[in-house]
Amino acid sequence: MTDSSAGTRSRGKRERLAAxxxxxxxxQGVEKTTLADIARVAEVPVGNVYYYFKTKNELVEAAIETHTRSLSDLIEALDRLPEPAERLKALIAGWVEQRDTxxxxxxxxxxxxTELDKRGDGLDATVADLMRTLIDWAEAQFADMGRTDARESAVALIAAYQGISVLTNTLRDPELMAAEGRRLERWIDSMA
Known part of the structure; x- marks a missing residue:
C-alpha cells in the first residue's frame, strides 16, 4: 500500500463522515445527534470517527463545509444558464423539488x-457565511437584471424560502412550498 492510496481511503472516510x-x-438536530449516529450512517466504525474528528463540533464544521461545497456546486451549475432570471427560477425550482424533505x-x-445560534460556540458565524454566499449570489443575479434594489430583492428571495420552509415543515404541507415557488417565479418574471 502506498501513501497516496492510504490518503485516498482516509479522504473517503472523512468525506463520508462529513456527508x-x-x-x-x-x-435529528445537533443536540440529539451522537457520533455513533453519524458513524452508522457513514458506515464507519465509531472508534474511527475520532481519527478524523476529535469533537462533535469538528463534525458540525465538516457538515457546514459539505453544505458549502454543495452550494458552490449548485451555483456553478446555475451560472451555466444564460440569463439571471433563469438562474433564479432554477434555484426556486430546486427548492420546490426538495419540498418533501x-x-x-x-x-x-x-x-x-437556527440551532447553532443558540449554542454560542461560534459555529453560528460559520453557517451565516454560507447563507451570506447565497444572498450575495442572488444579489448578483438581480443586479444583472438591472435591479437597483438587488440586495433587498436577494434578501427577500432567501427570506421567502426560509419562511416557507418553516411553514412547510410546521404544517407538514408540501403544497405550500410549491405554491410559494410559483409565486416567486411570477415575481422574478415581473422583474425581467
Whole structure:
C-alpha cells in the first residue's frame, strides 16, 4: 500500500463522515445527534470517527463545509444558464423539488443556523457565511437584471424560502412550498 492510496481511503472516510454528519444533523438536530449516529450512517466504525474528528463540533464544521461545497456546486451549475432570471427560477425550482424533505426536516441550512445560534460556540458565524454566499449570489443575479434594489430583492428571495420552509415543515404541507415557488417565479418574471 502506498501513501497516496492510504490518503485516498482516509479522504473517503472523512468525506463520508462529513456527508453523514450533514444528513444526520439535518434530520435529528445537533443536540440529539451522537457520533455513533453519524458513524452508522457513514458506515464507519465509531472508534474511527475520532481519527478524523476529535469533537462533535469538528463534525458540525465538516457538515457546514459539505453544505458549502454543495452550494458552490449548485451555483456553478446555475451560472451555466444564460440569463439571471433563469438562474433564479432554477434555484426556486430546486427548492420546490426538495419540498418533501422540507416537510420532514425543514431547510438544511436554515434549521442548522437556527440551532447553532443558540449554542454560542461560534459555529453560528460559520453557517451565516454560507447563507451570506447565497444572498450575495442572488444579489448578483438581480443586479444583472438591472435591479437597483438587488440586495433587498436577494434578501427577500432567501427570506421567502426560509419562511416557507418553516411553514412547510410546521404544517407538514408540501403544497405550500410549491405554491410559494410559483409565486416567486411570477415575481422574478415581473422583474425581467
Amino acid at each position: 453523514a454528519a450533514a444528513t444526520v444533523l439535518h434530520e 422540507a416537510v420532514r426536516f425543514g431547510c438544511p441550512t436554515g434549521t442548522l443556523a
